[in-house]
Amino acid sequence: MGKKQTSMPASAVRVTDSPFSRSVASSPFGSSAGLFSSISPLSFAQPPPDYSAISEPSVVVSFKSLLKQSEVTKRKAVEEILVLVEDHLKAEKPLDDGVIQAWLQSYPRLSVDISGPVRRTAHVVMGTIAKSEGKRIVRQLGTIAGAWLAGLYDQDKGVAKAALDSVKLAFGEDKVDKFWQIYQEKILDYCRTVIFHKNAQTLSDERYVSPDDSSSKYSRVISTAIAAISHLIDNLDKDAIDRHVASYQEIFSSKHLWEFGSDSDPYIRRSIYHLGRVTISKRKKLFQENIPFIAPHALWKALQTAQGVAVLAFLDFLAAVLLECSEAWTTTKTGKKSATPASIFATFLGNGPQAAPADDYWYRVGDCINLLKTMEPNQLPTDLKTVQKLIDAVKAGTTRKLGNKVVNASSVAWRIFFNITYSELDILDPADADVIIKSYLLPTFLDFVFDAAAGENKLSQEDIVIRSNGLIAAIKSGKKVGELAFNPVWGAMEVGVSKLVLEGAQDTKKTKSSIQRWASITQHLIGVIPEQAASRKLIEETLLTLYIACLRNIGNTAETVSNQAGLTLLNELLSLKQSTIWKNKDIDQETNNFFVTKLPSLLPGELTTELLSAVIELGARTNQGPTFQRSWELCVETILGLADTEKLDSSILFLLNNSFDADGLPFPEPLGTYLATKLEGSIKNPETSKWDLFESAILSHGRLVSEGFSRQLLSQLVDSLADEQLVPFVIKTIDTIARKDAAYLKSFLSGDPSTSSELLTRLLSLSHETDDDVGQSALYISSVLEQGSAKGTASTSAKHADPFMIEHLIATLKKCVHSHTDAPSSDDNNWLTVDKLADTALGYINKQTEDQKAVTKAMIRFTKSEWEVALAPFWTRKPSTSFSISSPLAGATYLVKPHDAAHDALPAAYDQDGLSSAFRMADFTQTVFFESLEDPPSVEIAYYLALVLVLTKDNLDIAGANDIFKDYSAETTEHVALLTFKLEATLALVPRGDPKFISLLTDAADGASAFNYYNARILAWFLESSLESGALSVDQVKELQERIQIGQEDSFLSIALLTSLLPRIDKEQIASWRDRAIRDVTSFNFAKSGSPYRTGISKLVYLNALLPKLEDDTQEKLPISLNALRFLVEHILEWNLSTWIDEALLTDNDSCLAAETAKTLALILPYVKETRGSHWADVADLLESFPKTCDETITTEQVPALYWILKLFAAFKNLAAEGHADVSEEWGETEAKITKELFHVLEISKAKSTNDLPRDTTNRLLARQLAKINVREIVAPEQLYELISVPSEPIQDVAFQILHRYVPSIQEDLSIELALTANQEDSLTVEFEPALIDLLRQSPLDSHWETLSADKELYMSIKAYLLAWLLVFDHFENATILLKGKYIDLLRELELGDNLWAFTFEILGFTIGKPLDASKYPITDYDPTAQPDALLDIRQLTVHLYYLSLQHSRVLLNNYLNNVKNRQTTLSVESFTSKYISPILISNALSDVKAWRQSATSAPQTNTNVQGEEIEGGQLTVKISPSAAEVLASYTIDTQTLEASLTLSPTYPLSPPDVKGIKRIGMNEKQFLSIIRATKSTIALHGGSLVDGLSLFEKNLNAHFSGVGECTICYSILSLQDGSLPGKKCGVCKNSFHAGCLFKWFKSTNQSSCPLCRTSWQF
Secondary structure (H helix, E strand, C coil), rough: CCCCCCCCHHHHHCCCCCCCCCCCCCCCHHHHHHHHHCCCCCCCCCCCCCCCCCHHHHHHHHHCCCCCCCCHHHHHHHHHHHHHHHHHHHHHCCCCCCHHHHHHHHHHHHHHCCCCHHHHHHHHHHHHHHHHCHHHHHHHHHHHHHHHHHHHHCHHHHHHHHHHHHHHHHCCCHHHHHHHHHCEEEEEEEEHHHHHCCCCHHHCCCCCHHHHHEEEEEEEEHHHHHHHHHHHHCCCCCCHHCCCCHHHHHHHCCCHHHHHHHCCCCCHHHHHHHHHHHHHHHHHHHHHHHHHHHHHHHHHHHHHHCCHHHHHHHHHHHHHHHHHCCCCHHCCCCCCCCHHHHHHHHHHHHCCCCCCCHHHHHHHHHHHHHHHHCCCCCCCCCHHHHHHHHHHHHCCCEEEEECCCCCECCCHHHHHHHCCCCCCHHHHHHHHHHHHCCCCCCHHHHHHHCCHHHHHHHHHHHHHHHHHHHHHHHCCCCHHHHHHHHHHHHHHHHHHHHHHHHHHHCCCCHHHHHHHHHHHHHHHHHHHHHCHHHHHHHHHHHHHHHHHHHHHCCCCCCCCCHHHHHHHHHHHHHHCCCCHHHHHHCCCHHHHHHHHHHHHCCCCCEEEEHHHHHHHHHHCCCCHHHHHHHHHHHHHHHHHCCCCCHHHHHHHHHHHHHHHCCCCCCHHHHHHHHHHHHHHHHHHHHHHCCHHHHHHHHCCCCECCCCCHHHHHHHHHHHHHHHCCCCHHHHHHHHHHHHCCCHHHHHHCCCCCCHHHHHHHHHHCCCCCCCCHHHHHHHHHHHHHHHHCCCCCCCCCHHHEEEHHHHHHHHHHHHHCCCCCCCCCCCCCCCHHHHHHHHHHHHHCCCCCCCHHHHHHHHHCCCCCHHHHHHHHHHCCCHHHHHCCCCCCCCHHHHHHCHHHHHCCCCCCCCCCCEEEHHHHHHHHHHHHHHHCCCCCCCCHHHHHHHHHHHHHHHHHCCCCCCCCCCHHHHHHHHHHHHHHHHHHHHCCCCCHHHHHHHHHHHHHHCCHHHHHHHCCCCCCCCHHHHCCCCCCCCHHHHCCCCCCCCCCCCCCCHHHHHHHHHCCHHHHHHHHHHHHHHHHHHHCCCCCCHHHHHHHHHHHHHHHHHCCCCCCCCCCCCCCHHHHHHHHHHHHEEEEEEEEHCCCHHHHHHHHHHHHHHHHHHHHHHCCCCCCHHHHHHHHHHHHHHHHCCCCCHHHHHHHHHHHHHHHHHHHEEEEEEEECHHHHHHHHHHHHHHHHHHHHHHHCCCCCCCCHHHHHHHHHHHHHHCHHHCCCCCCHHHHCCCCCCCCHHHHHHHHHHHHHHCCCCHHHHHHHHHHCCCCCCCCCCCCHHHHHHHHHCCCCCCCHHHCCHHHHHHHHHHHHHHHHHHHHHCCCCCCHHHHHHHHHHHHHHCHHHHHHHHHCCCCCCCCCCCCCCHHCCCCCCCCCCHHHHHHHHHHHHHHHHHHHHHHHCCCCCHHCCCCCHHHHHHHHHHHHHHHHHHHHHHHHHHHHHHHHHHHHHCCEEECCCCCCCCCCCEEEEECCCCEEEEEEEEEECCEEEEEEEEECCCCCCCEEEEEEEECCCCCCHHHHHHHHHHHHHCCCCHHHHHHHHHHHHHHHHHHHCCCCCCCCCCCCCCCCCCCCCECCCCCCCCCCCCHHHHHHHHHCEEEEEEEEECCCC
């Protein structure tokens, strides 16, 4: 935007005595040199510096770039110079003199550049140079001091900060003021030059700079120069300024300077006003001497200028003038003959705040008005016209429009309005004062109270205070003003109110609003004005008159409007509690007549609410007791008699909500009866009921409703929370009660424990409600009950916590964790999980002080009895014998005595997740105390947590082992596993070797019950970990060792101590015990023993515990004679084992004995391997006999026996492999029989092992033993196919691995058999196993495969399906093209492929357009045991299957893909294939071609037909181009060559190879194309490989050149199916066809005629 510039003489542009002029060396152009020397460095016309002294050319380039007009170029150049200077500073190298001189000449112009970044960087460069080269440039600083320091006041704050920082960098923060002082004269010279001799045209080149930019630059430079002068005056001391006072006088006496006070640029004006204010403050004389120059422009003309953002600065300047230099206001001329200072000021105020905040503006205006008022003489105007103009200007600033409403703009403006109005009334003559009152004061109050628009605006307290303070200000302004202003205004308002009451008004809303506004003002006045004041007496007289008028007028007319106005006023008057009229006894009779006689007769009616409100207001008057008592009774009686239910409810609700505390208030019993009936109806029909009625009734306890009845209602509400339909309504009602009267709710709950427990339980549940409103309400109520806060509030401060309610809340919380009696119905998703309860408990604790926390935590902890009750149903249950495989007590698991049924514990309680009380207690304790509060576990808590951990892990290992949790869904299982991990971490904090913990466990382990067994396991674990950490002392070990009793069968303590302490027990002691154990076993006789199984097993258990483990690689020689060991083995084998070997089935005891016997043998056999004897045959018999005892499945009790039989099998096999004579001989004779029996075990291992770890472990062991079985020995594979779907991963894997080797092994035989029967009518028919087809039909397409990582059964089922397909593709291995074709036809007939590929496309991301990254997976191979992650395993398997699909069944896959309509899917398939699959298949195909030709080249070159007859033919050669994925086939006969090419596309084999004939010889075009077409069909349509296609190509050419004709159906000489020649000739047309082609023709046409001549075929 352009700007008007001060006109200057042309000669002013060339100032010869400028402080910035520089001498120039003599020049041949003398006149020009003189001209350049007069140009200021700020000017764009400044000549360039002398660059000759700069040594570096790049620096010269940078300095020359500073003269360019482009901002980007200049900015880059100045940044380059900054880098140069900083580098020299870091290196402590001085700058070249040429660089310094060039910079000092360039800097002034750069410091005022249009670009802010250029100015900012220039200041940084200047500061850096001054710091590094200070002494070298000190004499030249004067030339740049003005420009540098003026930059401190740049309008760009970033530039100003850069300038200040650069000055501080150069001189230090403490020397900046000194810099100003030293160069004061230079700074003044700079400012004088800028102010007097510069304009926009001299600072900017108008050829390149827009008028707006040049004007903006000029304004900035001028304002910074003026600000620099202000800084000098404000900060330098008197002596410093006096030394240059002439310069200041020269500047201040210039009319040109002060003309900027009315400049169009606000920043320049603001600088001038600041300069004036600073001068008045610091150099008042200097200002006063120059008032003639200052006032015309900076005062009078400025008052007539729109100030904008400079308005506050101007008002500050004006206030300073009025206060310190008032002569400038009173003695100088305004510039207009007819304009007085007051009128100009009034005009100025008419512009309003402009761009300033309203309050800041009016505060300053008020200061100016007060200064004018206090001046001598008073400078406020006295002529009516000016006064009105002044008041109008102020009044305009009091309000503003907001949409269609008028709102207050500034309360300060209102204060100024009343101030100036009352000040003018004090000095005006009566006639003019009357005009002001009528024109301004009366409308201000009457319009607010009675104006029609007033009723539409919401009553604002600010509006009331403004008007009230306005009237109070009138009273405080003196008697004269009070009588002139207050009395007329108050009288007019009294008349207006009386008129409304007596005459009424149609607009009842407006009437009510007017009365309320008047009453609010009155309330404010009587609260401030003393009773003795005349104005207060006037107010009280009005109130008395209006009160009596209301009482007499209401009810005298049938007009509702008039009665309503009177009642409104009556209610407002009754609320004026500070009024003195209530002390007047004369009104008692009037009051009694109205409230007792008249008012009840007006009920019911349209004004019921207003009438009842009046009665309630009367009740608040303590001196109206009897009158109110009688009136109240009559009103309640009348209301209860109403027939209109709606009116009755609304009237009661009004009474309940507005009742108050009053002595002797009657409790109407009929009202209680009515409310009780109403509540019953609401419970039956909650949607249409008024619940706020009961809320208000309860909250009015002790007022309108009795305490007893209120509690009865609240109790009924709490009871109704049990009904889910009522919950939203009831909880909202209780929420409101808690918000309004928390103390009452808490007192109610304290007095009723049953109801308290019920409510708190439901609150805990509902606080996690999915319905936000219900949940938030429950949370709020809980927080209110928890805190001991004031009525109606919910303080969150811990010091206000209510201990009594906290105790109730915690008791309820523990009940919810433990007993589950609050468990909701199964369809309720909002039940109390442990996480929710833990969050609630932590919420209680975290809001308390440390002392309170200790008490609360003690209350939250579960007691010993609570733990025992919860754990009793589980620690009394006998553990499964399968745990002997993994338990540290091993075979001692068999010795657990059954629990006495007479002492059964209470049945276990479970939550909706199937978690028991004990589990929930442990989860809660872990979450609250150890996970969140990080408390160290005590011995007692650690003990019970350890029991829960052992039970939980058992239940995880074997589903239903003890039922401490019942749900095995993925989510619950994950939660249980996570808790076990956390509990282990917590128990790790228990100090190892803790005597108290060990003592507790040893006492609990001494016995043979399940409880003793679990404690013994914990003891064994704790002692073992204590030994590992070195925390168990020698004395502790010795003390515990003394408690070991070898052979003890009625206590688990000894076996627990033995297994855990064995590494620290002396070897001699161990040897002694082992000898004793061997003696016990060898001397034991089942036939003579009273309880053979238990005693025998116990002896074996102790022996096995003392024998070295199988995993021990050291295999040290046992200090026992070989004969003793052999005798032990023979004795064990001689035990009455025939009793179970010969039986068809084993009993549970037999299985346990078999397991422990097999274990003993497996441990001992390696030590007797050198012995010879019949015991090796007995071991073999045992291995062969045990599988025969297994029925159709392996039972849980048989699992340990099978596990140790397999271990014994492995040991026996290893000994045989070592070459020991008797062992090897026996193994050779029995290996096949034992393996056969184990294979039988595999076939019947169909039991689920997903949640059965011992079975799973045993199955894995079985799988390892059978993984390398000779597949040629498999007679009936169908049972293996069935094992693919068994929910046991090791069984599934081993079954697959066996079949994976078996299926390809039989394909070669099938291929030969098929070739031999190819042309026969009874040609071989291929089929898949029925069990395999059943697996293929179980498509997982609709399964939620995304969750299979958490769902083991889903994973196993999907994997079974995919493994079945992998076995299908195994059929293609080692198969000929003819057999492959049969399999393709079979798959097409079964229609199973589409499901596979649909699932594949989904799991590989094709359907969503986000293909899987297959680079992470082994595409060409798959190991079912390699990937532990379920989802990754399935994806890996799916990628491999897709690869096999393209390799073997691409014809079917392409057919499926052609039917996919989603373009996104097909593009994803093509992208994935070309990126991951095609490169592999192309490479394999080309490698196969290469290998084929190499084998063909090494064999004798004899061409034969399909029947093996030698025929004449040529030589086929191929050239392979891997980079082009192309094969060039050349067929040479005699000296000529026939050529064809096969090119593979990037998406091969989705896209078939492009087969083209290049060069033809010895045949016509049709014959050549037929051969090419047959080659392509073999690959594209029949699933053949490139080798198959090229082989057919070669054979067709051989047959052609041997004179054999082509089949006119497939256009190939050799059959694409079986490679045969056309052998079926038509008797009519004599054309020959392939038998297979002809059969397909007959089948497709449903007739037996020749394809060409259509004659009936003669067979």
